[in-house]
Amino acid sequence: MKQKRFFIIGTAIVAVAIAIFLFIPRSSDFPPGHPGPTVEVVVSNGSGGLAIGAALQRAGVIKNKDNFFQLALKDTRAKSISPGIHRVDSHIPVLTALVEMIDPKRLIGVANIGEGTTYSDVQKILENTNSIVKSDQSSLSKIKPAIANPANSLEGQIYPARYSFEPGTPESAAIADMVDKFAKSSEFHSLQSGYLGFTAYKVLTIASLVQIEGDPQDFAKVSQVIYNRLKIGMPLQLNSTVQYAAKLRGQISLSIASTKIDSPYNTYKNVGLPPTPISNPSGAAIIATLNPQPGPWLYFITVKPGDTRFTASYSEFQQWELLFHKNLAAGAFK
Numbered sequence: 292m293k294q295k296r297f298f299i300i301g302t303a304i305v306a307v308a309i310a311i312f313l314f315i316p317r318s319s320d321f322p323p324g325h326p327g328p329t330v331e332v333v334v335s336n337g338s339g340g341l342a343i344g345a346a347l348q349r350a351g352v353i354k355n356k357d358n359f360f361q362l363a364l365k366d367t368r369a370k371s372i373s374p375g376i377h378r379v380d381s382h383i384p385v386l387t388a389l390v391e392m393i394d395p396k397r398l399i400g401v402a403n404i405g406e407g408t409t410y411s412d413v414q415k416i417l418e419n420t421n422s423i424v425k426s427d428q429s430s431l432s433k434i435k436p437a438i439a440n441p442a443n444s445l446e447g448q449i450y451p452a453r454y455s456f457e458p459g460t461p462e463s464a465a466i467a468d469m470v471d472k473f474a475k476s477s478e479f480h481s482l483q484s485g486y487l488g489f490t491a492y493k494v495l496t497i498a499s500l501v502q503i504e505g506d507p508q509d510f511a512k513v514s515q516v517i518y519n520r521l522k523i524g525m526p527l528q529l530n531s532t533v534q535y536a537a538k539l540r541g542q543i544s545l546s547i548a549s550t551k552i553d554s555p556y557n558t559y560k561n562v563g564l565p566p567t568p569i570s571n572p573s574g575a576a577i578i579a580t581l582n583p584q585p586g587p588w589l590y591f592i593t594v595k596p597g598d599t600r601f602t603a604s605y606s607e608f609q610q611w612e613l614l615f616h617k618n619l620a621a622g623a624f625k
Contacts, residue, residue: 319355320384327351327381331399332392335457336374340364343372343392344385351381352388359385368393375400375422375455398455404469406451406573407502409535413449413571417465422456426463434467437474438482438492440567447499447568448473478577486581487518498580499568503531509591509599510579516588516601525589527558535569543624595623 330350334343340363344356353359362385363369372392376399379391391397400422404413417423437448449466450473456465473479482491489497497517505513520527533549534540536556550559555566572580588601590608595618600611618624 319358321354321382323384323387326383326387329378330381332377332379333457334372334374334377334392338372338374340369343369347379347388347392350379352379352383353385355385359388362386362389373398373455374457376458395453400455400458402454402456402465404449404451404454404571406576407570408449408451409540409570410444410446410449413466413469414462417462420456420465422458422460423465424459424461426461430461430463431466434463434470437470437479438495440492442567444567445470447495447571449571450476451571451573476574478574481581482577493564494580495572495577496564496568498572498577499570500527500529500531500565501580502570502572502576504529505591506593506597506599507573507575509601510576511582511584512586512588512599512601513591514580515583515586516591518583519587519589521563524562526560526562527564529558532556532558532565532569535565543619594618 330352332346332350332352334346338346341356341360344353344359344363347353347359348356366389369389369392377392378397378399379388383391395401400420402413402416402420402423404416408416418425432443434445436443436445445466449469452469452472454465454469456468482494485491486494497514500517501510501513517527519525528550530542530545531540533545533552533554533556534542536554537549537552539545539549550557553560555561556569558565586601587603589603590605591599591601592608592611592615593599594611594614602608602611
């Protein structure tokens with residue numbers, strides 16, 4: 292009898308073990324170290340952790356979207372997942388998926404808008420961004436600048452940053468997003484009061500000149516030179532404005548003929564500021580324009596890379612100009 296009871300009890304234990312094995316759910320996460328093929332996951336604007344988790348599950352990246360959602364609630368890095376197309380491994384744990392989703396190298400459809408770019412540059416960058424659909428001029432003309440101006444120009448009002456867009460984003464929507472980011476920036480709010488009687492738009496225009504003319508360590512001095520010249524009615528005579536008008540950006544020096552072109556941007560022929568900014572300035576250039584370094588300077592010149600000199604003396608400026616041409620001929624600017 293005792294042996295029979297033992298057999299019955301033993302059989303019952305085995306049955307329970309089998310039941311547990313059959314009814315306990317398998318792991319809801321892929322094991323680490325065994326990724327599958329790379330897949331593309333699309334993240335739309337405004338997507339939260341649950342929507343991103345669902346997209347990852349559909350693509351076979353993770354097993355369970357809810358696991359990713361729970362991780363996203365705890366890990367603040369999830370907030371930095373950009374809209375766009377992400378190339379990630381399939382069959383990976385949710386934590387690995389999060390790490391790959393925030394890796395900028397795995398994101399395609401990215402538009403890098405650098406400091407000092409122009410509106411034309413931005414359009415060319417977007418043309419080469421595979422998630423952007425080109426817009427017609429009518430759609431582009433409806434974008435409102437953050438700072439109103441007579442020309443209704445967006446020049447200078449696109450925030451330099453790294454952007455990513457979901458597939459099928461219209462060019463006009465992408466540019467509007469960049470202008471909106473500028474409007475929400477601290478630099479924009481600093482501009483609103485203007486400076487020394489200059490309107491916000493004129494200060495922005497000066498900042499765009501500062502961005503192109505100076506190195507960051509010299510921004511505050513360059514802005515002071517511009518203010519000093521404007522104050523006494525002296526032409527700005529800035530190469531950058533002529534280069535903008537003549538599409539000669541990137542040249543180290545200008546020919547005498549170039550300084551005589553007929554354009555409102557030619558600050559050799561016209562006194563005062565150009566009609567619009569000539570670049571999208573950095574926050575540093577805007578802040579330096581609002582906080583120029585006090586000084587009597589009217590002239591500045593970069594005699595060699597990293598060596599920009601400032602003076603109130605034209606004769607001293609002429610001496611430095613000779614040094615510049617000597618260094619240029621010696622290949623110092625290559």
